[in-house]
Amino acid sequence: MCYKTILVQADAADATSSCATLAAQIAITEQAHLVGVSMSGVDQMIYQCNTAAPGVVVLPADLTTLTTRADASLAAFAKRVEHLGVGSFETRRIDGLPDLELLMQARYADLLVLRQAGAPEQTPYMPDSALQYVILHCGMPVLVVPYAGGPGEMGRHPLLAWNGSPEAARAIHAALPLLKRARQVTLAVFNGEETWGAHGELPGADMATFLARHGVQVEVVQRQTREPVGEALLSLASDIQADLLVMGCYGHSRLREIILGGATRDIMRSMTLPVLMAH
The missing domain is CATH 3.40.50.620 (HUPs)
Incomplete structure (x- = not known):
């Protein structure tokens, strides 16, 4: 087995954190393509609005804050991994439900790199339950990175x-x-x-x-x-x-x-x- 496509969580707190750094290290070593994904929370916002006020139409302008934040995270991620020396990478914004969307994206990856649930700055659009759901159903190995501590080196022992x-x-x-x-x-x-x-x-x-x-x-x-x-x-x-x-x-x-x-x-x-x- 080898890793040729690596999918990594690149939300605001993860774009330049241990997740991105460790995924970049593996991508460089394995000469793999790195895919950074960020969850915007658009689907959740629409669902919550329809639940609170059925029939209310959510306009694209109402979602600009969410999509702008996700795009900014992806831009920071791209800058970070390029600086680290990753030769092949791309970014993807996920507007749908995080668990289901990650499952779909995982079909085309050899390894997923996600952050430990429960971080103080955890994005509200990647709930704790989503991590467990993805690990159980994606059919791929998942590297879970603790939210505490620096990136350091990984894999020596x-x-x-x-x-x-x-x-x-x-x-x-x-x-x-x-x-x-x-x-x-x-x-x-x-x-x-x-x-x-x-x-x-x-x-x-x-x-x-x-x-x-x-x-x-x-x-x-x-x-x-x-x-x-x-x-x-x-x-x-x-x-x-x-x-x-x-x-x-x-x-x-x-x-x-x-x-x-x-x-x-x-x-x-x-x-x-x-x-x-x-x-």
């Missing part, structure tokens, strides 16, 4: 969360272009013997062999823990100074995650490093 699930396998497959360039890769297995049939005789060994055939040498770390796996992953990432976490997401149903909690929910809420996710 990835941490792979391996639990033997199809979702985790898809995430690791999707991360191969990054893993092949890494200086050090750690494969983490927590409570590996608790799930029957998830691993071979030695948890993590089969995946390590698979990665070795791709030229990726990994260190397998097995740990037993009583704390939530999401918290244990973030703690391990800090201990080994990992700069990227690769994991499958929503291996359980979203309802179970909401009621009982889960690694995906914990990581999405408290991430301290970029996380490449696949469902």
